[in-house]
Amino acid sequence: MNVDGKQMRPIWFDNESKTVRVIDQRRLPHELIVQDLTTNDQVIHAIKEMYVRGAPLIGATGALGVYVILVQKGNQGADDAWLKRECARLRDARPTATNLAWGVDRVMEKALNASEYGARVAAALKEALGVVEEEAVNCRKIGEFGLSIIREIAEKKNGEPVNILTHCNAGWLACIEYGTATAPMYTAFDAGIDIHVWVDETRPLNQGSRLTAWELGKHGIRHTVITDNAGGHLMQHGMVDLVIVGTDRTTRAGDVANKIGTYLKALAARDNNVPFYVALPSSTFDWTITDGVKDIPIEERDPDEIKFVQGFCDGKISSVLVPPESSPAANHAFDVTPARLVSGFITERGICGAGEEQIMALFPDKKADKKIG
Numbered sequence: 001m002n003v004d005g006k007q008m009r010p011i012w013f014d015n016e017s018k019t020v021r022v023i024d025q026r027r028l029p030h031e032l033i034v035q036d037l038t039t040n041d042q043v044i045h046a047i048k049e050m051y052v053r054g055a056p057l058i059g060a061t062g063a064l065g066v067y068v069i070l071v072q073k074g075n076q077g078a079d080d081a082w083l084k085r086e087c088a089r090l091r092d093a094r095p096t097a098t099n100l101a102w103g104v105d106r107v108m109e110k111a112l113n114a115s116e117y118g119a120r121v122a123a124a125l126k127e128a129l130g131v132v133e134e135e136a137v138n139c140r141k142i143g144e145f146g147l148s149i150i151r152e153i154a155e156k157k158n159g160e161p162v163n164i165l166t167h168c169n170a171g172w173l174a175c176i177e178y179g180t181a182t183a184p185m186y187t188a189f190d191a192g193i194d195i196h197v198w199v200d201e202t203r204p205l206n207q208g209s210r211l212t213a214w215e216l217g218k219h220g221i222r223h224t225v226i227t228d229n230a231g232g233h234l235m236q237h238g239m240v241d242l243v244i245v246g247t248d249r250t251t252r253a254g255d256v257a258n259k260i261g262t263y264l265k266a267l268a269a270r271d272n273n274v275p276f277y278v279a280l281p282s283s284t285f286d287w288t289i290t291d292g293v294k295d296i297p298i299e300e301r302d303p304d305e306i307k308f309v310q311g312f313c314d315g316k317i318s319s320v321l322v323p324p325e326s327s328p329a330a331n332h333a334f335d336v337t338p339a340r341l342v343s344g345f346i347t348e349r350g351i352c353g354a355g356e357e358q359i360m361a362l363f364p365d366k367k368a369d370k371k372i373g
């Protein structure tokens with residue numbers, strides 16, 4: 001996306017150095033730092049520590065990570081067992097986003113189909129770059145389909161802005177371009193529709209206040225950062241016309257795993273008759289499961305992410321302890337919104353209702369035969 005006149009993506013392959021490069025999103029919005037990923041350990045660390053985050057981006061990083069495994073120093077790329085072991089390590093870097101396993105499996109399969117090392121490397125890179133470009137196109141299409149929802153609301157607003165609430169960051173920084181939840185926002189803004197976005201700060205790592213606010217500001221989209229607990233109040237007072245969020249894993253029956261706090265937004269939206277849409281590429285559906293609360297693994301992260309608040313001061317990032325050092329904290333990174341609270345899904349193939357029948361009608365070619373994640 002355009003950042004101060006420069007086209008940027010959160011991940012890219014540098015053809016000259018043959019290196020995978022990523023933006024270290026932990027440093028945004030105050031520092032734009034690029035990291036090279038030249039070993040599997042570095043790729044795994046970047047995913048675990050959230051240099052890169054967001055389901056489609058994690059999937060693309062996993063896909064390119066298979067290439068890194070094959071070309072890293074001391075590789076045994078032609079050894080199938082070694083390649084599978086390293087891919088399994090990469091696949092397990094974070095548990096909830098189904099895209100990671102999808103991206104790694106897809107590229108590893110192509111690599112294993114080539115026996116000669118050079119052909120294996122070429123096949124892996126080609127497939128991984130294909131994943132990157134496909135997800136960019138998928139998010140553009142999500143924006144095109146999502147535009148109709150925002151346009152329909154705008155037509156009833158008599159010139160007033162469409163107020164959209166979003167949680168966490170499901171922007172281009174979580175994908176490749178456009179984002180998922182943000183894609184319809186960018187498309188509507190670029191089509192001249194007046195929108196304003198309520199941006200949940202999204203504790204504990206503040207992906208909303210740090211990343212979504214940065215993205216929207218760079219695109220010139222009016223937005224307001226709010227606490228995670230403010231959304232219900234705003235909906236009660238008619239200040240939210242639409243909620244659009246992303247997802248890390250959605251079951252084929254429409255249960256949605258997304259950043260912790262999403263479920264509460266969906267409850268407030270239902271209670272106030274506010275449309276609640278989930279935007280995702282098909283790579284984020286887990287076709288093998290239906291019950292999200294029972295079957296989606298919820299990542300539990302380091303409690304210190306809650307106890308220590310990160311800020312930017314005097315040119316550097318610092319952490320400040322908030323609760324008593326001795327107080328325990330519980331850091332569930334995601335929750336599951338049942339399909340019954342979802343108005344619909346915005347995908348690269350169109351918009352569908354939140355039920356197995358509607359989802360499978362849009363994706364009749366998807367099979368529930370391969371366990372992911």
Ligand SMILES: CSC[C@H]1O[C@H](OP(=O)(O)O)[C@H](O)[C@@H]1O
Nearest residue numbers: 053054055168170174246258259
């Ligand atoms: C388009 S996927 C974005 C999704 O990923 C985020 O989680 P995290 O920042 O921990 O990777 C959040 O759930 C977003 O909605």
